[in-house]
Amino acid sequence: MRRIIMVIAATIMASGLAGAGVAHAGSDRHTTGSVEQAVVQEVSKQDVGVLAVAQNGLCEVGEVCLFYNAGCSGSLADFSSFIPDFAGYRFLSPGSGQGQAVKNNAASARNRDAVWIARIHYNENYGSVYDDVLPGNASSCRNLVNTLNDNASLAWRQ
Numbered sequence: 001m002r003r004i005i006m007v008i009a010a011t012i013m014a015s016g017l018a019g020a021g022v023a024h025a026g027s028d029r030h031t032t033g034s035v036e037q038a039v040v041q042e043v044s045k046q047d048v049g050v051l052a053v054a055q056n057g058l059c060e061v062g063e064v065c066l067f068y069n070a071g072c073s074g075s076l077a078d079f080s081s082f083i084p085d086f087a088g089y090r091f092l093s094p095g096s097g098q099g100q101a102v103k104n105n106a107a108s109a110r111n112r113d114a115v116w117i118a119r120i121h122y123n124e125n126y127g128s129v130y131d132d133v134l135p136g137n138a139s140s141c142r143n144l145v146n147t148l149n150d151n152a153s154l155a156w157r158q
Helices: 002-015 035-047
Strands: 064-069 073-079 108-111 117-123 127-133 153-157
Touching: 064 117, 108 117, 108 127
Parallel strands: none
Antiparallel strands: 064 073, 064 108, 117 127, 117 153
């Protein structure tokens, strides 16, 4: 997977899609939003050894988990990569909200990545207001404020 992403990144760079004014990896995804940067950041996230199994209903190391209820309770959905649109994703684990759509239904989040900040956006494609969920551990939890039950995409940043 990492090799495929690196090839895609190299192809984007060689094709001339890398334009002036595009921010470098690790900068604020909220203000740039370029496909090139998303690929470069995804390569970087993969390079640090994130091998969690997304969308298996478990909140594993390297993932951000969105919860149906406040206080990181109820059913969860787990993600380890950029998600430009939560449409089609469901809360998977047992608990209140299991089977419900993730989009516009998450109330809290836990970031189990050790380095990357998970940014939950109000709009698709990483747009509008957002909530940052800082890197943490199994016991850290954050209730969403700006995107409470109005969440549409997920980006990662350093």
